[in-house]
């Protein structure tokens with residue numbers, strides 16, 4: 001996968017998408033006196049979950065006695081505990097999953113460009129005046145008399161600062177929290193909102209529950225928190241509060257951290273203190289505004305629908321905005337979107353649904369069995385320590401050989417990056433070669449799989465990572481310094 005900005009101006013695309021950015025975990029659900037749901041109700045709910053999930057016998061939920069629950073998670077508060085349940089759910093690395101979609105799209109012929117921002121949209125009114133449709137011969141505009149159509153976007157390559165034009169027959173606005181910012185570029189935009197932004201903060205704590213995730217209610221507001229095992233720490237989330245600032249500057253606030261600590265302390269025998277927080281980060285959910293419920297009658301953030309919606313504006317006939325959605329529904333969203341757009345581009349869809357298509361690193365079969373086998377294979381073939389081999393297999397799945405193969409010719413690539421527990425120089429090289437990484441941050445925060453961990457811990461690796469980028473991409477000494485400064489700023 002390469003950045004191919006020069007292709008942008010030379011091609012007229014059928015479809016331009018702007019934006020777009022598992023394995024199991026045992027979840028322990030403690031049930032305390034005064035909780036909203038009784039053990040019986042939880043048991044019924046989890047039985048339905050097992051049935052609808054089609055889970056095999058060993059993956060079904062189990063109810064635990066108080067002693068059994070406390071034996072599994074010793075930090076759990078015993079006082080008031082009535083029972084607990086254990087059930088299983090999936091866990092994913094969101095940055096890597098999203099990257100795998102982009103890699104797959106590129107492998108199937110899409111032109112994928114990062115660091116490219118659409119700043120203006122050119123609309124043709126030719127249809128309204130009876131001229132040719134931007135959709136080409138035979139394709140009609142939408143709405144009575146045909147609507148104006150977007151014919152061109154002006155985009156800026158944020159790395160070089162150069163502007164370029166992109167033309168396409170149809171446009172998908174998949175810019176998440178920025179969806180209404182992009183709609184605002186359309187002449188005729190009426191100021192309406194299609195998404196509601198809510199902030200979700202996570203905090204990282206020293207490990208509190210070993211291999212178990214804990215899910216428990218927050219009685220003060222009727223929500224739940226989840227505490228997840230994550231790279232030998234615990235990840236605790238999340239908040240859900242309305243946000244109306246600049247999406248690019250969302251940050252965790254002290255009140256978010258206090259809220260999460262209070263929530264988890266309700267179930268802990270020894271409370272967590274603010275000083276134990278290792279790190280915190282925040283993101284924005286772009287929730288679809290429910291038609292008929294905007295403004296005064298809005299539900300609370302957590303009651304707002306998590307379903308996705310496609311929105312079309314009458315002043316842009318070939319432009320669809322994707323509002324809402326989740327990582328878990330991304331594939332079904334993509335499929336519905338394609339089904340909706342294809343006929344309008346005159347494309348007949350072939351074959352069955354793509355839901356069984358496997359992403360590039362996903363050729364593993366049963367994952368844990370694969371990790372076990374492939375990790376030892378990596379040790380045998382490339383003489384890397386088992387813990388490094390296992391992390392590489394877990395991160396890159398069936399593509400692990402592509403990362404390690406160059407080590408045969410260049411032993412320096414087998415070196416662990418200073419300041420990191422187990423990242424190899426070979427991974428930086430791979431990210432540049434095959435995963436479109438163009439900056440130190442790209443690698444450390446968005447490719448390595450450790451970006452979530454605690455960013456300050458990765459700072460020691462910056463000089464060596466910058467050195468590898470410099471040798472592959474011809475960076476100057478100034479660029480290396482600028483990269484280090486930029487990493488320090490974004491992880492402050």
Ligand SMILES: Cc1cc2nc3c(=O)[nH]c(=O)nc-3n(C[C@H](O)[C@H](O)[C@H](O)COP(=O)(O)OP(=O)(O)OC[C@H]3O[C@@H](n4cnc5c(N)ncnc54)[C@H](O)[C@@H]3O)c2cc1C
Pocket residue numbers: 018019020021094116117118119174175176177178182199200201238282283284285324325326327328329
């Ligand atoms: C705290 C939190 C917890 C969550 N938990 C879960 C969960 O447990 N399960 C789940 O399934 N989902 C979860 N989600 C939701 C999930 O993260 C989102 O649904 C998903 O990230 C949305 O992806 P997207 O591609 O629509 O938007 P984004 O990931 O926001 O991507 C939009 C992209 O558009 C780009 N962009 C913006 N403007 C422009 C422009 N002018 N030109 C070009 N590009 C532009 C941005 O740079 C960005 O890369 C959670 C979200 C949050 C915040």
